Amino acid sequence: MVTAEEVAAIGRTLVDAAQPLPARFRALFTLRNLGGRAAVEWIGRAFGDGSALLKHELAYCLGQMQDEAAIPLLVRVLEDTSQEPMVRHEAGEALGAIGNPSVLDILKRYSEDPVVEVAETCQLAVRRLEWLQENKQEPGGSPYLSVDPAPPAEETDVTKLRETLLDESCSLFDRYRAMFALRNLGGQAAVLALADGLRSGSALFRHEIGYVLGQLQDEACVPQLTAALRDRSQSPMVRHECAEALGSIARPSCLETLRAFARDEERVVRESCEVALDMYQYENGTQFQYADGLCKLQASA
Template identity: 35%
Template sequence: MSENEFIKELLSTSVNLEKNIDKISSIMKDKNVSVGVKNNIIFNCESTASDELLSVLLQNSLTNDSVLIDHEIAYKLGQLVQENSKEFLIELMSDENKDPIVRHEAIEALGNFENPSLISLIEKYLDSNESLVRETAYLAVRKLSVLTKENKYKLNINELDTKQVNDEFSVRSPAFITKKSFIESKSMFFKGDLWEKYTALLRLRDLNTEESYEVIKKGFEDKSALFRHEVAFVMGHLNNPTFIKTLESVLNNPKEEDVVRHEAAASLGCINTEESKKILMKNLNNPIRIVRESIECAIF
């Protein structure tokens, strides 16, 4: 069977992953295979493999070329929380030759492991020159301090819904949902520290009202690119066309950070209306690789 035939089978039917790990990993590393195909392979394998096997496959599939795919691998490993991926993620976090977007995703993934020994490892990056790495390390350490009952940051745990850590969104998010009201959450969203802004964002997301949407839109005015990228991510998962114009503005802003623009593209793909598709099609030749590849995946 040729590689192209195998890819077609991989994308359309169940393939025995255990017997084909090396073959699939080779395809993932092949620069001639489109990122759209690679991204779909990740999601298809997710539905057919055990968590442990998928974790092994992902670790063997690091491209060391596409920041988008490598950050997606780290993201998926953070969802799986398999012990066999911990050292791999630590290495990604520690490798200063890796793009900060990949390192950020590795740190965020480690923040999902209920292991207090990770706190001291991640704390080393609290003074990183890379803001994405530094801020993600701060959030991961705070999250781990709650998950592991260390609570070294003296958080008011009674105001945090720690049971939500395993829901669809919070596995991805380096914070917890707060039980505060709309008014309190709005205040935290604009005036809190980074951790408080994240928890407020999750609360505003769950309120799921027009007034909470309007507050979320203003998150792109925040000074933190990390927070702005999370705002874009949440918009995609809320999947409401009211965010299309805002996301389009972010995608088209050449002064915006790549990590934010890439997330805006992905979220436009999640919303998936004719309007959002047209916006993505107009940007297919974007000069920023991670933005362009995000668009390719969104319309694949």
């Protein structure tokens, strides 16, 4: 049984800007795994931080926790135009992930936000909530244990799914459904079809492609992820997700690129490379778990 004092100790690591960013990420994911009202409150306290990357991950984790206690906090983040677009976008996505239809009105309002990443995210979140209402159930469980912004398509033909994925005349929701269907199918053909998406669509779409490729952890897409990270004409939110994907794939072919871009001029990119290098070490080391905040706390007691 985790005590309130242990949760608070992990929370203090998360909100301490003097701590290395990878340590704060590990504390965040520990809180996500622990869950509960206290964990939600500690995560919420970190939204005043200066790191857009960290705040993006705070919102992501709150969505994955699916705890309705986080809804008021996420609504405030979505409404706060002083927050970076990638943070507000993730707050909108998290509201969709939690799945409570009470947020439909706020999501519809921000579906017309002047920031395109925020608007598109809220449109997707509205469609996810409507899908849940129509189907009266959550989508089938993701093999990656993630709550996704769209249910996977029922189609299983990789060629047809690739066509939908890359067809910019299709709705963003349908393209996302193709994306998650390809991810769930796996295999090199699906991975390469997804990697082609790094050259297609909006920054939000390409950002999600990077995320999905990181989940797949297949070295076949390293050249495309590396090219996108190196391409400074890409949105920073795309480049950051490609960096994190390379850290998750964690093959030697990823290491030199991550080290080089850990000095990038874009803060969110260099911080993503810093976190990705920590993930690389974890994937290639002997540590039992990445979210090790509780283990470290108990070991020091």
